[in-house]
Amino acid sequence: xxxxxxxxxxxxxxxxxxxxxxxxxxxxxxxxxxxxxxxxxxxxxxxxxxxxxxxxxxxxxxxxxxxxxxxxxxxxxxxxxxxxxxxxxxxxxxxxxxxxxxxxxxxxxxxxxxxxxxxxxxxxxxxxxxxxxxxxxxxxxxxxxxxxxxxxxxxxxxxxxxxxxxxxxxxx
Numbered sequence: 001x002x003x004x005x006x007x008x009x010x011x012x013x014x015x016x017x018x019x020x021x022x023x024x025x026x027x028x029x030x031x032x033x034x035x036x037x038x039x040x041x042x043x044x045x046x047x048x049x050x051x052x053x054x055x056x057x058x059x060x061x062x063x064x065x066x067x068x069x070x071x072x073x074x075x076x077x078x079x080x081x082x083x084x085x086x087x088x089x090x091x092x093x094x095x096x097x098x099x100x101x102x103x104x105x106x107x108x109x110x111x112x113x114x115x116x117x118x119x120x121x122x123x124x125x126x127x128x129x130x131x132x133x134x135x136x137x138x139x140x141x142x143x144x145x146x147x148x149x150x151x152x153x154x155x156x157x158x159x160x161x162x163x164x165x166x167x168x169x170x171x172x
Contacts, residue, residue, distance in 0.1 A: 039074040051080035083150035
């Protein structure tokens, strides 16, 4: 049974998700669990353009303002989804179509449980990956975890192309 603290936490997350002042902030994942005699609360957020420390602090302050009235001990962690953002909802597989991803399945599919490739979206109840060996449909019910895969080399190559293009425009 969820405590009043946990219920208030859930209600505040819902309010944050619908607050026009925080438009664009997405609650990617959250968790409340009892560890010893303390309730651990964790929130993972994302926003187009990224999440900074100031936004995490703002969200934490808002949640704390609601939870501080309780005598129960709790800890609160608000974090960015980061460069290797988890994909947790079916809509995430469409939203991040074209991105490199790592998907771990509960069952062995095509000889393995870890699959990397370019996300091609959803088809029915399957997530479609484009891999080196072709298209790989992964039933969503078998997915244990999925994350975007950050490749720093791609960023370096993009920066190099942009510098070269910028230099060429100025006759350098």
